[in-house]
Amino acid sequence: MVSDDFDTYDLFLSIYLKTKELSSQNLTVKNIRELKLTTTENLPFFQQIKEEKIIEIMTPPKEEIFYTVQKDEFNKFIEKNNINPEDLLEKKSNKVLITYTKTKEFSQKINIAADQTRRTYETYPDFYIDKYKQKAYYKGNPIDTSDIPKDKFAKDIEIFVKYFQGFFEKQPPFQGNVKTNIDKYYATVNYAFCAPFLPLCRHETIGTSTQVFPYPLFLILKGTTNSGKSSLMKFILKLMFNQFHPKIEGEGGLIQKAEDKENAPAALKQKLEFTKGFPIMIDELSPKRWQEYSAKFIKHDSTSQFWSPMIMATNDVKEIDEALSKRTITFEINMFTNRMSNLQRKLFENDLDMLSGCLYKEYLKRMLVLLPGFLKTIHSSDKDAPIPDILLLSSRVLLSILSEHIDIKKYPYIKEYDIQYYLIKANLDQNILDFIDLYSKIGDEWEINKKLDYIKIKFEDQYKARNFQRKYGIEFTTLEGRYIIMPLKKTEKFFHIKIGKKNLLDSLKFWE
Numbered sequence: 001m002v003s004d005d006f007d008t009y010d011l012f013l014s015i016y017l018k019t020k021e022l023s024s025q026n027l028t029v030k031n032i033r034e035l036k037l038t039t040t041e042n043l044p045f046f047q048q049i050k051e052e053k054i055i056e057i058m059t060p061p062k063e064e065i066f067y068t069v070q071k072d073e074f075n076k077f078i079e080k081n082n083i084n085p086e087d088l089l090e091k092k093s094n095k096v097l098i099t100y101t102k103t104k105e106f107s108q109k110i111n112i113a114a115d116q117t118r119r120t121y122e123t124y125p126d127f128y129i130d131k132y133k134q135k136a137y138y139k140g141n142p143i144d145t146s147d148i149p150k151d152k153f154a155k156d157i158e159i160f161v162k163y164f165q166g167f168f169e170k171q172p173p174f175q176g177n178v179k180t181n182i183d184k185y186y187a188t189v190n191y192a193f194c195a196p197f198l199p200l201c202r203h204e205t206i207g208t209s210t211q212v213f214p215y216p217l218f219l220i221l222k223g224t225t226n227s228g229k230s231s232l233m234k235f236i237l238k239l240m241f242n243q244f245h246p247k248i249e250g251e252g253g254l255i256q257k258a259e260d261k262e263n264a265p266a267a268l269k270q271k272l273e274f275t276k277g278f279p280i281m282i283d284e285l286s287p288k289r290w291q292e293y294s295a296k297f298i299k300h301d302s303t304s305q306f307w308s309p310m311i312m313a314t315n316d317v318k319e320i321d322e323a324l325s326k327r328t329i330t331f332e333i334n335m336f337t338n339r340m341s342n343l344q345r346k347l348f349e350n351d352l353d354m355l356s357g358c359l360y361k362e363y364l365k366r367m368l369v370l371l372p373g374f375l376k377t378i379h380s381s382d383k384d385a386p387i388p389d390i391l392l393l394s395s396r397v398l399l400s401i402l403s404e405h406i407d408i409k410k411y412p413y414i415k416e417y418d419i420q421y422y423l424i425k426a427n428l429d430q431n432i433l434d435f436i437d438l439y440s441k442i443g444d445e446w447e448i449n450k451k452l453d454y455i456k457i458k459f460e461d462q463y464k465a466r467n468f469q470r471k472y473g474i475e476f477t478t479l480e481g482r483y484i485i486m487p488l489k490k491t492e493k494f495f496h497i498k499i500g501k502k503n504l505l506d507s508l509k510f511w512e
Contacts, residue, residue, distance in 0.1 A: 006132050124254070124271055124274060124275050124278070125138060125139050125241070125244065125246060125275065125278055126138075126139060126140065126274060126275050126276045126277075126278060127196050127275065127276060127277050127278035128196060128200075128276040128277045128305075128306060129196050129197055129200050129277060129368070129371070131200060131371060131372070131375060134368045134369070134371060134372070135368065136196065136364050136368065138241075138244060139244075143361065143364060144361075145361050145362070145364055145365035145368070146365075148358050148361050148362055148365075149356075149358060152356035152358045153356075153358040153359060153361075153362060154405070155354060155355075155356065155358075156239070156355055156356055156357070156358050156359035156360075157359060157402065157405050157406065159239075159351050159352070159354060159355055160239065160359060160402075161406060161411065162351065163235055163351070164182060164185070164186065164411065164413060165411075166348075167181075167182055167185075167228065167335075168182075173337065174227075174228075174335045174336065174337045175335060175336060175337065176224075176227075176334050176335030176336060177334065177335060177429065178335050179412070179413075180429055181227070181333055181334065181335045182413045183413050183426070184221075184331040184333065184426050185228070185232055185413075186413040186414065186417075187331070187395075187417045187421065187422065187426065188219060188221065188232060188236070188311065188331065189232075189235075189236055189239070189398075190391065190394050190395045190398055190417055191219050191309075191311070191329065191391065191422070192236045192240065192279045192311060193240065193360065193363055193394055193398065194367075194390060194391055194394035195277060195278075195279040195308070195309040195311075196276075196277030196278070196279075197277070197367065197371070197390055197394070198215045198216070198217060198277070198309050198390065199215075199217070199276075199277055199302075199304060199305050199306060199307045199308070199309070200277070200305050200375075201214075201215040201375070201378065201388075201390050202215045202217070202302070202303045202304075202305075202307075203303050203304065203305035204375050204378045204379070205303065205378060206303055208378060208379055209381070209383075210378045210379075210387075210388060212301060212303065213326060213327070213419075213423075214387050214388065214389055214390070214391075214419045215390060216309075216327060216328060216329050216422070216423075217297075217298075217302070217307065217308075217309045217310065217327075218297075218298055218309065218310050218312070218327065218328040218329065219309070219310070219311045219312070219328070219329040219330075219331070219422075220285070220311075220312050220313075220314060220317070220320075220328060220329070220330045220331065221311070221312070221313045221314070221331050221333055222313075222314050222317060222330055222331065222332055222333065223315070223331075223332055223333030223334050224315065224333060224334060224335065224336045225315050225336065226336045226337055226338065227333045227334075227335050227336050227337075228337075229283075229313035229333060230255070230283050230313060231348070232313075233255055233281045233283065233311060233313060234248055234249065234255060234352065235352060236279070236281075236311075237254055237255065237279075237281065238352045238353070238355045239355050239357070239359065239360060240279075240357060240360045241357060241360075242352075242353070242355040242356060242357050243356055243357030243358070243361070244357070254281060255281045255282075255283055256281075256282065256283065257282075257283050257284045258282050258283070258284055258285045258286050258289040258312070258314075259284070259286060259289065263282055263289070264292075265292045265293065265296040265297075268280075268293075268296075268297075269296065269297070271308075272297070272307055272308045272310075273306070273307075275308045276306040276307075276308060277306065277307075277308060277309070278308050279308060279309050279310070279311055280308045280309070280310045280311070281310075281311050281312075282310060282311070282312045282313070283312075283313050284313065284314070284315070284316075285312045285313060285314035285316070285317055286314070286316055286317075287316055287317050287318070290314070290317045293310075294323075294324050297310075298324055298327050298328060299323060299324070299327070301327065321463075321467070325467070325470060326470060329422045329423065329426075330427070331426055331427070332426075332427045332430050334430070359401070362401055363397060363398060363401060366397045366400070366401070367393075367394065367397055370393060370397070374388060374390065374393055387419065389418050389419050391417060391418065391419055391422060392416060392417065392418040392419065395415070395416045395417040395418075396416055398414075399414060399415065399416060402414055420473070424471075424472070424473045431471055431472060432494075432495055432496070434471075435472070435495050436495060436497060439495075439497060439499065445457060445458040445459070446458075448488065448499060448500070449488070450488060453487055453488045453489055454485055454486065454487060454488055455485070455486045455487075455488050455491055455499065456483055456484070456485050457483065457484045457485075457486075458482055458483055459482050459483070459484065460482070461482060462481060462482055464482075465479055465481070465482050465483060465484050466479060468484050469484060476490050476491065476494070
């Protein structure tokens with residue numbers, strides 16, 4: 001048996017210790033070496049097998065060689081090669097023969113298949129959090145957070161701030177609501193930093209009343225071209241992992257286009273299982289791939305503690321239905337600039353190459369100290385307690401680090417970001433405009449009652465009503481079948497409009 005959790009380890013350890021207490025004679029290496037197959041065959045267990053004629057023990061060669069293969073690799077191999085394990089056995093009358101030669105041959109094939117898989121995905125590192133040891137592991141090795149060079153750490157912070165300020169200062173400048181979009185980009189960095197903790201939190205919800213929605217595994221940067229989405233993903237990976245010198249772009253790199261064959265659902269599933277908590281970056285997400293991913297991954301709602309979160313960038317995916325939107329963070333990006341000149345791009349690349357990963361090490365150091373206390377809140381039975389928000393905790397840790405070294409008042413995007421921001425508030429500006437547009441087309445489906453202070457909107461079906469509530473939150477929307485009910489005065493104040501049945505164009509205020 002192979003286990004990866006300490007509870008099972010403790011169980012087997014207790015069995016071992018109890019057995020040891022009850023044993024009357026010590027086992028030594030010498031004792032074991034003296035055991036022969038001829039003596040073990042006399043054990044009652046083997047006698048019963050022989051009497052029932054289930055299996056016959058074949059004497060192996062003098063020098064025994066043992067082969068171990070992981071169960072998942074075994075299953076993948078026999079499925080891929082259409083092998084029935086029973087075909088590996090020799091049957092004579094009512095006996096089943098397991099021969100050493102066939103076992104060796106089969107094991108060698110499995111090992112070859114496993115080696116091929118490892119070579120295929122060796123460029124994709126695994127990254128995970130061990131909650132028991134309070135350590136982070138990269139490619140199976142613990143990350144040393146005790147020794148963080150001050151000069152490299154300071155350089156990381158300098159480049160971090162310079163990167164975000166570049167959106168305001170670059171020539172030509174970015175156009176659109178840059179401030180709002182930079183908040184989303186900073187929040188994306190926070191999400192990526194927190195990514196290895198998300199599957200762990202989802203796993204902790206098993207058997208509790210805590211839902212998984214505060215720990216989404218998918219974030220989409222959705223919107224205009226030339227808005228810096230791809231460069232943001234590159235920045236994130238180098239900010240976190242430049243210390244390990246990974247290949248970020250190009251063939252076999254960590255950022256790949258959605259249409260690349262290694263991002264086909266079957267190949268991506270293998271990658272996700274292998275990388276554990278390492279954030280997967282997928283660029284140029286197409287509607288076709290989005291539909292494939294939604295069916296294979298997003299609707300699956302995995303609670304595995306080893307399942308990589310994904311950050312995807314797209315210019316093409318338009319509508320995201322309710323079943324997917326409630327499982328996904330979607331950041332609408334509506335700023336753009338002309339393509340950077342080759343000189344600007346070169347300067348940008350030089351900055352990124354100087355990142356050392358020390359800022360992320362400091363982040364991990366502080367998060368790992370806070371992790372045990374946070375996980376306890378997931379198991380709390382207090383129904384009135386706030387939602388255990390790992391993204392909020394993460395943003396507070398990042399805020400505390402940066403505030404110790406720079407004047408964060410100069411950088412308004414450096415602040416706290418809670419799960420409500422990720423799921424609702426981030427796209428609020430666009431949502432307000434969408435509501436005003438919906439109101440401009442008012443008809444009989446709107447019931448407005450000023451005396452009782454409510455608006456009642458009828459939708460075509462429950463799906464559209466639920467999607468509306470999802471978009472604007474449950475703070476002031478009530479769902480009743482195909483209807484949404486909202487307080488009139490509060491809605492007018494929130495959306496900066498005067499709602500009435502007549503003179504609609506005249507009643508609209510300029511949105512502030």
